[in-house]
Amino acid sequence: MNYDAKSVEKKWQEFWEKEGIYRFDFNSNREIYSIDNPPRYASGALHLGHATHYTHIDFIARYKRMRGYNVFFPLCFDVNGMPIEVNVEKLNNIKMREMERHKFIQLCEEFANSKIDTMKMQFKILGESMDPTIYYQTDSPEYRRITQLTFLDAVEKGMVYRGMHPVNWCPRCSTAIAESEIVYINTQTDLYYIKFDVENKYVTIATTRPELIPACLFIAFNPRDERYKDLENRKARIPIFNREVPIIADESIDMEFGTGIEMVCSIGDRNDLKLIKKHGFEIIQSIDDQGRMTDIAGEFSGLYTLDARKEILKRLEEEKRLVKVEKIEHNVGTCWRCGTPLEIVNKEQWFIKTVELKDRILQIANELKWYPEFMKKRLEDWVNGLEWDWVVSRQRYFATPIPAWICPDGHVVYASKEDLLKRNSHVDPTVENPPVDKCPICGKPLKGVEEVFDTWVDSSISPLFNTYFYRDNNLFKKLYPMSLRPQAHDIIRTWAFYSIIRCDIATGNKPWNDIFIDGHILAEDGRPMHASWGNVVDPLKIIEEFGTDPFRYFAATCTLGEDTPFRKRELVHGKKLLNKLWNVANFVEMNIKSKSEIYPEDSMDLWILSEFSETLENVTLFMDQYRYDRAIRELDEFFWHVFADHYIELIKYRVSKNLGTQYTLYNVFLGIIKMYAPFMPHITEEIYHRLFSKYEGKISIHLETWPEKYEKIFLDEGRIVKEIIASLRRYKNENNLRGINEVIIISPRFDITSAYDSIKGSLGISKLEIIKNASLKEIIVEAKPDLSKIGPLLKNSVSNFMEIFKNIPPERLLEGFEFKGIKIPKDYFEFKKIYTFKGKKVDVININDVTIIIK
Ligand SMILES: [Zn+2]
Ligand SMILES: [Zn+2]
Structure with missing residues (x-):
């Protein structure tokens, strides 16, 4: 009878839950194996990739339990941030900024909790052995408290600052975006060639963003570029706005791009920002939070950038300043969440210093054991290319509040760490009073900070939350660093990177011993799964059809680190x-x-x-x-x-x-x-x-x-015996035999006599002999020429040869044969042999150096 996975699996899932089989034992002295399980993001159901990934982690948890470890494997969910907010906005057809803050947060919580219920059920169906008694959610007041406390650690250590700084900004989501959240896409775009007046002549500059003309600060060319040498230190007049800007020489300008002379604007790309800083210009705000032009754009102010571009191009054409338009391939940074091209804006934001920690992060990366090893390079590359500090503030609602108050002059008062240590929930400065009643510097009133943390500020402390940092010092000593961080490769530059930073700032130590980096699961056609491509596989449907264990079997066949x-x-x-x-x-x-x-x-x-x-x-x-x-x-x-x-x-x-x-x-x-x-x-x-x-x-x-x-x-001997039995069994089947009369096995190298009974008994052999040596006579009864080989060798004489071939005794061909001076090698013939043993014809099977004689 076949095994009925469906009913059996359900029964045991209920049993494990009821009996509480998978538990971390807080009172045990056994060695601990702790897993910094990825808190699953609470915005939807698990897809096949998640299901496989969590199953991989579960293999390790179960294995380590059986190896005698006291396994710490929490059930956990990540419940913060924009994807949940965006889902709630869509689902309820509302706009976050048009709602009362705490009402909106409540809707987010309700939405996330319903998703969590679904995912808990899915984890159960997948047979995952996470421990629900060490459960956490990153939006719980207790978790948020630790997020804030560890942030205050960073404040204490001088690792936090607030300041005007260029940030990547998503105009659609109205929020700052971290460097690691930018998704670069290659796209086609127009390059516009525009005439700028220089005294009574003109120069043509090329730009992809003509709407930024009002924000132009200067014009730059490469000093090695002969074409523009005489322009240095002169002034150009920008079209439409009629403002004079200096012309500057700078080695970083690409002579090959466009005309080799560019306009540098107060917001453009990162290179513009570097040039502005280097040549001592001030950044002017030219695009607002929603992506509209500011007053600086004069009559175009208030227009969204793309509309402004159209209007400005129209005007340039009227003024006959647009020389030509060219299509180019262009790399654009877009918002990871909504795909909108990002702007760089100068904004008051909160930062955690990361650039100055580069060496320290690389050092910790070296202290970790990476599985597979090559994944370490991805973190190193990311760290080496890092240019900006981590912008940790978000202009959103549903996340951990930044625990600070601020006065009109920008002086910051942080929440008191002592106070936070005594409570069991976080501080919400939008509703709670500051620890002092007015600004200690200027005496002006304080207002709660409305910005919230980037979700990675929460999830990056999972190794600290898991180990009871600030909650139970004895447990922390027992549990930290954790044994394993399992995660996917696409979040090395976020989750792994930020966790290393946060944990180092808080503890001065690495967060884990091992880090395992998993690949992604692609569709059957080898492409990523996409609803629009119709190649999405739902793990629950598979389980419905095959059962959980076969699904887990598939998961086990995936190689760690590979897609x-x-x-x-x-x-x-x-x-x-x-x-x-x-x-x-x-x-x-x-x-x-x-x-x-x-x-x-x-x-x-x-x-x-x-x-x-x-x-x-x-x-x-x-x-x-x-x-x-x-x-x-x-x-x-x-x-x-x-x-x-x-x-x-x-x-x-x-x-x-x-x-x-x-x-x-x-x-x-x-x-x-x-x-x-x-x-x-x-x-x-x-x-x-x-x-x-x-x-x-x-x-x-x-x-x-x-x-x-x-x-x-008896390992090597046993393997030979296994082969002997297998070939004799095949022999019996081919010859339709129920038993065999007499078998002699000649085994010159291995002593297999102790397997005598097994061979005889399992095959039903009446008479068996196992000996070391015996002489077996081989008689060649027939030889056939291989014409595909002999034909090309003998060419025209083939038919001659075939005539005399009939009369050659086959054994004479064993050493090859010479015909009309041409040597025909022996392997140009196929020989049919029979064997005789003690004068009688026998069947023979050869296995390596073992000979089996069947009488
Ligand atoms: Zn966006
Ligand atoms: Zn003040």
């Missing part, structure tokens, strides 16, 4: 594997009536214990390196091809009578399902309960310990 296309055939294979395990369990149940304590003597029992031990060593090694794909391959090979296909066949004839064989069968199968347990927790639990729990005494296989090794004896 893997979804492969349905792995689910099909996983399902077959379940049936195979189920059939073997039936066999074991039929043959084991009580647990045997008799250690085996039969050499093939000793051999399977050796094979098992070798598999166990390899699986353990791979799991320790987070190479679950290699581990499962190793395990499959052993279970399927060695244990089930060979060993079980081998013992069928004697298992009922041999207690040593029963001991072996019991223990090896128990070891196999233990090794499968992290991957396929349901079927292994079912089999454990059916066959083993009454003897082993645990209420769940997931509370069991990892198997132990046996002494490796």
Whole structure:
């Protein structure tokens, strides 16, 4: 009977939940293995990538539990920020800024909590073993409190500043965007060539953003550029606005781009900003928070930039200043959330210093063990390319408030750390009073800061929250640094990077020992999954069809760090594997009536214990390196091809009578399902309960310990015997035999005589002999020329040769043959041989140096 995954899986999911099987033990002295589980973002259901990723982490948690660790594996959710806000706006058809702040926050909370309920259910269906008793949500008052406290640590250490600084700004979302949140896209855009007057002549500059003409501060060219040499230190007049700007030489100008002479505007790109700083100009605000032109644009003020561009181009054309328009490829930074091209604006923002920490971050990156190792380079590249500090303020509502108040002159009063340490919730300066009643510097009234933190400010302290930093010092000492940070590669420059910074500022130490970086799951066609491409695979639908264990089997075949296309055939294979395990369990149940304590003597029992031990060593090694794909391959090979296909066949004839064989069968199968347990927790639990729990005494296989090794004896000999038996079994099938009369095995190298009974018994051989040497006579009865080889060699004489060939005795061809002076090598002939042994014709099978004679 086939295994019925659906009903079995549901039963055990309920059981694990009811019995509280997966728990971190706060009172235990066992060594701790702690996982900084990625708090799942609470904006929607899990997709296939999430489901696979969390399953990979679950493999490790389950494996480490069986290895005897006290595993800390929290169930957690990330509940802050813009994606939730945007969803709430869409869902309710409202605008955040048109609503009362706290009412909007409440809607966000309700939305997120409904998503969390769904995802908790999905984690359960996926068989994930996260511990709900060490649950957290990043929007809980307790979590927000730790976010604020650790921010105040950074304030104390001089790592925080507030200031006018250029930031990447999304005009649609009206908020600052961190460098790591920019998505660069390559797009086609127009390059406009525009005439600027220089005294009574003119110069043509090229720009992609003519609407920024009113913000032009100066014009620049490369000093090596002969074309513009005589323009240096003269003035140009900008069109339409008729303002004079200086002409400056600077080596950074690209002579190949456009005309080699550019306008530098107070907001343009990063290069403009560098030039403005270098040449000592002031930044003027020319675009407002919503992406409209400011007063500086005169009659165009109030227009959105794209509208302003149209109007200004129209005017340039009227004034005959537009020389030409050219299409170019252009790299544009866009908002990660909404895809709007970003502006760079000069804004009062809050920053955590990161640029000055570069060396320290690289040092910590080196202290971590990276799996796979090459992922470290991604962090290093990111850190080395870093130019700006981390802008941590967001002009939004649903996130942790910045714990500060500010006076009209810009003096900042932070929340009191002492006060925060005593409470169990965070500070909300938009409704709470400051610790002092007026500004200590100017005496003016203080107002709560309305900006909130970037969500990475929250999620980057997960290693601190998990280890009870500021909550329980003893636990912190026990738990920090954590054992493992598992995460995906697309958030190395955010989550990994910011976590290292925040934890270093707070503790001066690395957050984890190991970091494992997972790849993405692609669609079956190898492309990313996209609703519009119709290639999205829903993990729950797969589970509905195949069951959770086959899905987890697919997950186990993905290599850590690699992007893997979804492969349905792995689910099909996983399902077959379940049936195979189920059939073997039936066999074991039929043959084991009580647990045997008799250690085996039969050499093939000793051999399977050796094979098992070798598999166990390899699986353990791979799991320790987070190479679950290699581990499962190793395990499959052993279970399927060695244990089930060979060993079980081998013992069928004697298992009922041999207690040593029963001991072996019991223990090896128990070891196999233990090794499968992290991957396929349901079927292994079912089999454990059916066959083993009454003897082993645990209420769940997931509370069991990892198997132990046996002494490796008879391993190489056993492998030869396995091959001998396999080939004789094939021989029997091909010849439709129920038994074999007489077999002689000549094994010159390995002593396999101790497997005598196994070979004889399992194959039904009447008379078996195993000897070291014997002479076997080989008679060539027929030879056939290979004409595809001989034809080209002999050319025209082929037919001549074929005539005389009939009369050549085949054994004369064994050393090759010379015909008309041409040597024909022996492998140009195919020989048919028969064997005789002691004068009688026999069948022969050769395996390496072993010869099997069948009479
Ligand atoms: Zn946006
Ligand atoms: Zn003040």
